[in-house]
Amino acid sequence: MGILIPIGSGKGGVGKTVVTANLGTVLAGYGKTVILVDLDLGGANLHTCLGVRNKHPGVGSIVWKKEKKLENLVVETGIDRLFLVPGDNLLPGTANLDFFTKRRIMKELQELTADYVLVDLGAGASYNIIDFWLMAHNGIVVTTPEIPAILNAYAFLKTAAYRLLFRSFSKGSEERERIAEFVVNRVEGQGDTFLAFAESLAAGGGAKGAKALEEITRLRPRVVVNMGAGQEDATLAQRLREISSRNLGIGMEYISYIMRDPYVSASLSDRAPLAVTAPDSAFVRGVRMAAERILKAPVSDAPSLELDDEDLFSIIERAMDEDTAPAM
Template identity: 35%
Template sequence: MRIIPIASGKGGVGKSMVAANLGVAFAQAGQRVVLADLDLGASNLHLVLGHQSPKNGIGVWLNDTKSDFNEVIADTDIRGLRFIPGDTEIPGTANLKAFQLKALVKRFMALKDDTDILVLDLGAGTHQSILDFFLLSGQGIVVSAPAVTAVLNAYVFLKNTVFRLMFTSFGKGSKARTYLEQARKDGSGPQKLYIPKLLPEIKKIDAPSYEKFMARIANLHPRLIMNMIDAPKDADVAMKIRRSCEEYLDLKIEHLGVIYRDNIQDTALSSRLPVVLYKPNSILSQAVYRIADKILSTDQEDTFLNEKEIEESFQEAGMEAEIDFESKVDYVEDLLHSGALSQGDLVETVKSQQIELAKIRKENNFLKFKLSKAMAKGYKP
């Protein structure tokens, strides 16, 4: 069974849209799929999937982990796709206790006999349980958007993932664990602790812990999806995440592709249908299918990518951004010529884009202000 955790460092980047539609695409390709909503406390995946409001979800089961887990697994109208709802009504489900996490992982693993792919729609942020679910697979997906805050949070998520892997690799009381905890107490914090600087010292003081961590991180190969882009240049933002991961985390990431922003997603949502079912030929849907094909064409056991393959994945994503943009422009021109899109509609579209650009400029200015303030205090990266 292939496990595909889908995360984001920030809410509002379309993570649940990606998870739901990839689940449908996998099922349409003949895979037996289970889609689980683990955005506990803010569960809304059933809305994107077009599934009726669930009576029982994971939250109900977590209050009685000895009950039958099959009761929270629901069939859908889509052949080959089953759904595990989350919960928004039960307090505390966003913060799982250790025994609950362990019990839930055990139930997930028990699905392997009749499941080919388990898609986990994780909550936004870097809570410990979210990181642990992400680490169930070496090929988890991080969804980001071109906005500065989204890119920053995607990197922070990956950084916390690496430090979580490091922390769990070092046994309690080990020299490596003591060194790491002391470094954090000294005020370095995860935001200033860089893997390439830490590892030589850890290797020196605790070789067994170092070897254990290196063996585990060798199997960690996260994948990136850049969602909600408006122009080909937005795809270039992914390079910032890549460079930061390589320089500060010594971590290689693969680019799965880009998805353009499209208001058709809102229409599909109001129609209670995943967009790949509502309009399968749309640019958004075709991008989802393209990403699904890439995932299915990869051997789940073959997680290692060399530098050339990683570089090619980023180049391919850039080319796809150009091609999809041309298709998007052609589509708008066809609508204008046919009369299906009026000039008023086009004006409203431009206005909405200007509003979005204004928001991004504000985010940029805010981050520049914080950076200049930090530099004035003598901060050195």
């Protein structure tokens, strides 16, 4: 089993895929064996960033039950120690993976043999994406420094926090109902924060409650700010840190600040990652910073959470239906 690093983003087009490809290349350059997995099932393009031809079966083979083992889908990238499990553009995103397929892919990810397994997720915070992202306490969130992207990064973390709390309790439990109720009745900016709510829920939730709080405090997202433009970016990044800590009780680690670099789009036709063709570019220097942080990080175990097919939003919908049902 390798160290699993899922890579997500609230907003699309912020650079997850180029960062994943180059981070993998840099880690491989440091002597680590790395498998990159393209789980962006609606817009798989990790192979393009690596210059791997799109002729291999990918994760879709698992989805369509043609293949059981992710391991059998691993292909070489032409870069020493760097391997790829290609994606498939079969589905509009990971949103509609069924529960059993998701569980199988999760199990398979944990069984891949490598030092690092980097997983490029689709953009957004649908609950399947969040579940993959919650396979580690310190998954990466990529954002750009603009306000919409920062807000989306916060929304991503908030959804992850709720999902983690939700999955700390059993299917059909009273706690899950209370979480749904809290989400429905909450008015943004008023009343209890997520953190205060989680604490009160945990206080009445016995051992599971205590465990839930522990998992929340252990969550430590790694944030990469990509396409940076300069000094002012720091203020917004700082703001993200403050609101996440205050409202969600989630501390984060900024592992890299990567400049906007014209080399990135110019290199797309090279069919090789920039880390190979331009190792001294500003972009690759930023990626190297992230890689060095990752190499130094202590190994952390995966959050231990319930895994079932109940979704917070399905409970909310059910509750709403009950509320709006005509009185008999």
